[in-house]
Amino acid sequence: MLLNQFLLLGAVLFAVGVYGVLARRNAVLVLMSVELVLNAVNINLVAFGTQAGGESAALASVFALFVIAIAAAEVGVGLAIVLLIYRNRTSIDLDGVDLMKG
Amino acid sequence: MVAQNIFFGVIAAAMVVAAIRVVTTKNVIHAALYLIVVLAGVGAQFILLAAEFLAIVQVIVYIGAIVVLFLFGIMLTRAPIGQEHGLDNPWRGVAVLTSLGLLGALTWVLVDSFSDEKVVEEGVDTTIVRASDIADSLFAGYLIPFQAVGALLLAALVGAIVIARRD
Numbered sequence: 001m002l003l004n005q006f007l008l009l010g011a012v013l014f015a016v017g018v019y020g021v022l023a024r025r026n027a028v029l030v031l032m033s034v035e036l037v038l039n040a041v042n043i044n045l046v047a048f049g050t051q052a053g054g055e056s057a058a059l060a061s062v063f064a065l066f067v068i069a070i071a072a073a074e075v076g077v078g079l080a081i082v083l084l085i086y087r088n089r090t091s092i093d094l095d096g097v098d099l100m101k102g
Numbered sequence: 103m104v105a106q107n108i109f110f111g112v113i114a115a116a117m118v119v120a121a122i123r124v125v126t127t128k129n130v131i132h133a134a135l136y137l138i139v140v141l142a143g144v145g146a147q148f149i150l151l152a153a154e155f156l157a158i159v160q161v162i163v164y165i166g167a168i169v170v171l172f173l174f175g176i177m178l179t180r181a182p183i184g185q186e187h188g189l190d191n192p193w194r195g196v197a198v199l200t201s202l203g204l205l206g207a208l209t210w211v212l213v214d215s216f217s218d219e220k221v222v223e224e225g226v227d228t229t230i231v232r233a234s235d236i237a238d239s240l241f242a243g244y245l246i247p248f249q250a251v252g253a254l255l256l257a258a259l260v261g262a263i264v265i266a267r268r269d
Contacts, residue, residue, distance in 0.1 A: 002218070017121075033125055053226070072167065
């Protein structure tokens, strides 16, 4: 297996996730796209760790575990914020959340 | 190695198609279900890379917890189940250009840098990451970051409850 096949898969997932963040208007769908980006990063981490072998393989897994834990926290807080926006505006259209526009 | 490459190709193709459906489908529930396909594919790639513990964690945390959280979020924000228009904002063309440019730049850099490196060289055994190896580095060298992540999860939990509760 070439290293590049995993890295290119990660790059494709990353680009698709960035597209989702930019193009989606529904806040929940934007959070899903962020998950795609984080998973792309994890694939890269584990691929490099397996290539380095030995001690580094376990370290790559540890870093990926940290990323997974942070992603869980991010989704929890993000969905709470989305619920609050929905309760205040009865819509989760991100284009409508422009209170901080000057 | 040939079998691994075939499995990689099949899983990667399914993941890319599902990822594109996540960001283009008009049905919010379907987006969450396609996200499950992508996350399971990432878990399968972890198994191909000999990181089995991480693959199990991926299934438990992502598919078991985060996707359920997303489905709850979709239902609590009362998105209509079924086709919905206006999920995309008017600047889709700019988004396509940005992500294609990003993909092109990343592909160029990756092909330029790692064009013929293998994940595992011929004749070398793949390092299989056991749960005990992960525990060794997690509870020895990375104990303080581990505790910090625990505190962060607690803070996120309390923060999410405080933000989302009715008072």
